[in-house]
Amino acid sequence: MSEISKTASPATARPLMKTLLPWIGFFILLLALPNIFSSNVGLYTMNLMGIFVIFALSYNMLLGQGGMLSFGHAVYFGLGGFMSVHFMNYIEDGDFTFPMYLIPIFGGLIGLVFGIIIGSFSTRRAGTVFAMISLGVGELMAASSLIFVAFFGGEEGVSGDRTTGPDLMGINFGQDIHIYYLIAGWVFVTVALMYLFSRTPAGRMANAVRDNAERAEFVGYSQRKVRFVSFCASGFFAGIAGGLFALNFEIVTEENLNALTSGTVLLMAYIGGVGFFIGPIVGAVIFTLLQSILSNYTDIWQLYVGILFVLTVMYVPQGLTGIFMMHTAAWRMRRVGSLILPYLRAGVPALAMLTGIAAFLETIHHMRSSVEGETAMSMMGVDFDSHSFVAWIVILALVVVGGYLTRSQLPQLKEAWEMANKPPAQREGAGS
Amino acid sequence: MLELIFFSLLNGVVTGLLLFMLASGLTLIFSMMGVLNFAHASFYMLGAYFAYTISIYLGFWVGLIVAPILVGLLGAVVERYGLRYVHRWGHVAELIFTFGLAFLIEEVVQFIWGKDTKAYHEPEILQFPLFTFFGQNFPAYKAFMLVISIGIFILLLLILTRSRVGLIIQAAIHKPNMTAMLGHNVPLVFMGVFGVGCALAGLAGVIAGPALGTFPGMAFVLGSIVFVIVVVGGLGSLTGAFVASLLIGLLQTFAIALDYSVNDLLQLFNISFDADSALRDLWTLSLPQIAPILPYLLLILILIFRPTGLFGNRET
Amino acid sequence: MKLKTTILISAAVAALTAFTAQAADTIKIAFIDPLSGPFAATGTSGFKQAQFAADMLVNQKGGVIDGKMFEIVGFDNKISPKESLVQLKRAIGEGIHYIMQGNSSGVANALTDAVKKHNDRNPDDLVLFMNYSAVDPALTNEKCNFWHFRFDANANIKMNALTDVIAADDSIKKVYIIGQDYSFGKAVAAGAVKYLGEKRPDIEIVGNELHPIGKVKDFTPYATKIRASEADAIITGNWGADMVGLAKAIGDAGIESPVYTYYAANDGITKTIGASGKDKIRLVHEGRVNPPPTDEYKAYHMAFKEKYPEADISQFRIANALVMLANAMNQTKSTDPAKVAMALEGMEYTTIQGDKVVMRAEDHQLMQPISISVHTDENIILDADNSGYGLVTEKTISAADADIPPSGCNMERPAS
Structure with missing residues (x-):
């Protein structure tokens, strides 16, 4: 074993560089952060x-x-x-x-x-x-x-x-x-x-x-x-x-x-x-x-x-981290790009739904904790009246429409995911 | 002194029996499913809050009955759709799930009911001193708590030993796989026991709320003490849970009542120490001060030297 | 991960800088107190009183220095010294130079220390600390510092007044002292032992007990012990949830002895005590409520009740602190904490209750009259907790008589 590793030392120089690279990046990041x-x-x-x-x-x-x-x-x-x-x-x-x-x-x-x-x-x-x-x-x-x-x-x-x-x-x-x-x-x-x-x-x-x-x-x-x-x-x-x-x-x-x-x-x-x-x-x-x-x-x-x-x-x-790591297979096969569109199609309505849910919680919280008679609130830079009918309609619409659209996008996302992760072995196998 | 001992004994038993209501459900769940439910005390808190809200509209007595049922249903839902789902990731994940649930329930309670202590009071007809002993009152509500807790204990004992359901549960505690093979629907039993355990915790919350206060931290205060009881009492042993509950209850009240310190003990042997040394806290430690440590010390010692607990027959 | 982190941080920080961009014509005052947890009731009530006082007594009167407005910003410290320092850093980060805190002397000790360190290290970014309620005597004695000002009377001043009343009552032979296990509780106990020993050496202290702060849920065992000791009087410095619990247990156990307290009123305490504490519970405090000392104060109190029907003016000193700060700013025409602090030293002010108060320059302790009041439902004009019960002042001790000279305060003033 030891002989093999010795003889292979010139070859391991590159992997060594490769293992050190993230650490050097980490070091530079730590130095640079306070300037940002x-x-x-x-x-x-x-x-x-x-x-x-x-x-x-x-x-x-x-x-x-x-x-x-x-x-x-x-x-x-x-x-x-x-x-x-x-x-x-x-x-x-x-x-x-x-x-x-x-x-x-x-x-x-x-x-x-x-x-x-x-x-x-x-x-x-x-x-x-x-x-x-x-x-x-x-x-x-x-x-x-x-x-x-x-x-x-x-x-x-x-x-x-x-x-x-x-x-x-x-x-x-x-x-x-x-x-x-x-x-x-x-x-x-x-x-x-x-x-x-x-x-x-x-x-x-x-x-x-x-x-x-x-x-x-x-x-x-x-x-x-x-x-x-x-x-x-x-x-x-x-x-x-x-x-x-x-x-x-x-x-x-x-x-x-x-x-x-x-x-x-x-x-x-x-x-x-x-x-x-x-x-x-x-x-x-x-x-x-x-x-x-x-x-x-x-x-x-x-x-x-x-x-x-x-x-x-x-x-x-x-x-x-696991979610990101799930993509390593697709990344190696250079297929992550094919996932971007499906992610966007499902992600935008999902984001709308989450915003709606958060707005729902925030508005309820505001209604309960604010001073009597104070109804004006703001969330994400939007000012609105927590007791107004319109606000509740918007929140409801965000949740329902967002939720429905997200759901409707899931099948295509699943399909795209399976496509991206399909092992390339099939093609190679066919070739051999 | 007699007065002090009498009332401490009484208060200790009240606290102990209250703890038992929590511990009995938890020990059944733990021994059947192997899951130490971190959120158990959270169901106790939910019981108090539900009852508080119900008591505003319908009065204390409706809350006493309805709130535990609601908590029990919620518990069953958590088992069916939460715990059973997480089970696939293994025991550690289950433990972490109940831990996360405890955290989440506290946040939800704060969200719905706010962060302050709620004015949840005992019903008017129980607001009188039941008897006076040496000039000190014993409130009727404490007696009421006592009666409810003893009633629950007897009821549980009867169900577990005299009914068919009880037999299946006992069987599922000791040999879950065997019970399933005999054709019993073990998942259903699990869900039922989890629900009933939560309902018991909820009931404890309903009656403890007015006495100990209804606030978002109430679950956290009792949570780890209940674990101690379950582990010390022994896995799957109701008797063990009962004895351990009383033990902890009495320990907590008597430790406050009896004001003795290490120093007093040492002075019996005519030993005195430098009052300014860094270890001064050791010598001046008094019983009320070390009271909060004792249950956890007991827990660690039991886990190291007798992992089956005092009355259990299986290791945790 | 690093890229993601960077994006996250930059997004967050960008949003934050937009958020903290503040109008130049407001003076922000950080209100660092428990807004959640067992003492939330006391903290949030104080926060409301601060906002109301800033609004009514400063902003509506035209603000300070040509129309700058006070804005009270709440920071929740969860009554933890560590969290308070975290919030202090946040407040400083948001460009705030004035902080206010009152609940828990433990927190005040940490804050005064942190403020001093911060000012020593950042002479261009000074912070002034207005302590409106933390009464551990050490804060203006051995731990005093130039940036700390106390607007409440310290525990010894109050205990001196309280023991005058106890000493005058010949029926009291045995006293039980119970308090929270931290610097303030210990200060109360030490003060009680000291002053009772001087004024009435014949009184026996039958119990001197500390319990964990904010952690005791059932005070029944303590009540049992107090009852068993056959005490004729009880002295406690408990506040917030600890006072509610203690009062409830004492009432339930049927203890008839009088209870001498620091903070047994408002924030749900008066309501809990109710009839069971009538003519039994006495309070030592600054600021009077019944009978209302002036019409101006009565109008102020009523206006507060109108805006916050569920709260009460329980800490009138908050208003004094804010108005004195405004006066100091007007006097110096500056918002520089160093100049304002200099102006506050020795400042005299007549409160809307008609009392003359002086900020003693030596140790930054506000000298003010002290009152002893009783919990009752008779002759109540302004009640507490909407319960019909409230405090009626029995005795008022003038600022000069209540005075206790500072000891051990060696204040370093900035060279200027």
Whole structure:
């Protein structure tokens, strides 16, 4: 084997270039983003995104790669945050000297330590037992965080100041843009590390154990050990994300490790797609966008997220990334172009229908929550009267007509899809 | 002190029996279908909200009967068109589905009824102190809750042990495949049990709404506690669920009533600690403070050392 | 994925910039408070009062500096310190320089710290924090900072007034203190122990208890404990849902002892207490309702009830804060937070309730008269929760008498 790979080394140079290319693109993208979105809100959103990307990826080491459904992953994120903020305060008090930008390492370490402690008993089994233990541990830590005030700061949490300690080339990370580059750097490094982990034997075996634990045992791997390793690594990266959270917000509270945060990360990973490495990245990016931008426009954005999540679980268990990945076969055969028109034909009425449904929900919500007598509202730049007859007719028409047209377009879409994905083998087979 | 113990006991039993109404449905569903229904407490919340809306127009008593039925029907629909569909993606997907459902129901409740606490009150005729003991009142409504819960427990026990349907359900709990082979329509049984379980949760919501408040977070507050009861009690064991419910109920009230701390214990042995050390919280911990942790500690210990639960005979 | 992300972000951000393009003649004030969750009732009521006060007392009087209008923008912080900082960042991102917050001292502690850090790091983009209700004494003592102004009386000032009343009642021998487990609840407990110890050392504190904030659903076990302790009086700083629950449990258990509170009125609390708390519940607060101190205030209150029939003016200090801000802007002819802050320091103002109030320059604590009122249905002109019940003021302590000097405030002022 080794000889073959040695002799083939000139040939692998191109694939190496090919594997590196996405990473170089990723690096450039991270550098370029703040120049495109330089506003405060843009920076704030991207910082949050970066933190969630690491957190969601670390979660997917459990769910996607290891088949372990955790309802308490926020524990490691939160502990990482608390540990980091305490170290930030030690630096501020001059107790010891350490560069602030490396603080997340402490977060990672505490995540690792707790991963080892909790993993030692929780990874014995997968499935429901694991899920229940993770839930129990999550609730336990959340409840403890309000009791052990010295470490967790009670309801108020612990705050710190990121501008103290030795600075990096004169930058003290006071500005959000500095923190952006700091987070971007950590995102790049940790994403690369997590990707590499998924390529190591340990990462590969995690997949095997997920798919069939018994067979993995026959190959000679203890399923428990494999899960344990993934669990610890996942705790480490979640802790790093927590440390970055502490640096970005300069406050860590019990919310960072409660059930809500654990649920959010599950939501992000699942919506993005747990079966793909970039799935959680997509999920984290979309969730953060919804959270920080959709919430500017509508009070009921969480309702939309809830609907999106349940629909994803029911109909697209492979997540949003999965939808894109479904097209790889057609892409390879250069037939994606033939799908554009059918997509448009079904997509436009579907969009109209969705707009109608959203308008329906928004109008109802407006009627219920606005001040008595105030009927004027606006949605997507259109101003209208929520109590007027016309508005309701338009909404109804959008839903009914949109729904009907979408339905009528489905057969042709299905046909086009089948055409695009028909294996080319037939023609080749006929040729041979 | 006697007064404190008496009332804590009473309150603990009321809370415990209320929890049992939730746990009994959940444990039946869990043991039959293998699905830990995260949304179970959400049906409890829906019960309270339905009853609130009905009580505005038709009064409390109509709500008491109609709301659980509506919740039960909704539960059956969720099983038939949601859970059964998701079943094809496997157990993990089912678990995630119920989790998503819990999230969605909370959002829908906020959308329909708003984010504030609803003024859902006990009926006028139950608004009087039933008896006074050591000068402290015991509200009649609490007694009413007690009676309803005990009634449900007896009814469930009778149905499960004395009726034909009960026998099939028991059979489906222990050997689902065998039951199906015997020609029973197991999917129908599943749907029925899911619906009835949800209806029980709904009933719990109807009677708990006025006492514990009707607000969008009410499901979240009880949700994980009910899991603890089901796991601690043991899979498929109603007795286990009953004992665990009472245990948790009493634990919660007595922990508040009895104000002892680790420090008190240590002082019995004449040990004292530095009040300023970083571990000071450990020494000053009092029983009311650690009360919220105890159920989860119990859950983890049970899962590690006795995965069958206290009264169960099958592993989770 | 990257392309998609880019498109998504650019679309979203483009939409956002269009959205935030604001008219130059409005001054936005961010109202960061719980607009959802267990304390939503208190937060949304405050939001309405702020909007109404801005409209009636500032905008309808011609606005500030040649017609600039106040606009109150709501930001939901879900009563979480972390979420508050998120909302603060959002508000700053939208170009807002004035923020208002009141519910929870925990949140106020986080905000005052974050505002200070922000102003230190961004001297060109300053933010001023008007605290209308968070009364943890530390905020104007050891944690004081130049950008924070408190328009409510702090917990110690209120406790000083409250214990005067308790101390005068010889029938009280045993007191039970119960509060929420966070900085404010602890401050109330500490204040009660301190002042009762000074004024009435013979009073025994039979219970001093903290419960989790916003998480207790059934207060019956606590009521049982209070009853068993045979307390003659109860002191609590509870507010929002925690006050509703506690009041209900105390009523259900048939406890007859008087309850001394900070926030047991309005937002559904008065209605819940109803007849069971008549002449039993006392409140320490600023701003009087019954009898209405001035005709101007009465008209203002009635106009508010007309617009929001379901809400009440429960926090009159919100109006004071906004008018004083407007006055400071008019005085300096500027909306620069640094100049406005300087003008607010030491500012005197006569409220529409006819009270003279002063923003003490040393620690930014507003000095104002404090009242003790009782929950009753007699002599009520302006009721609360449309219940027929309301507060009647029994005693008013002048600003000078209520005063407690600042301690430990070392304020750094910007060099200018």
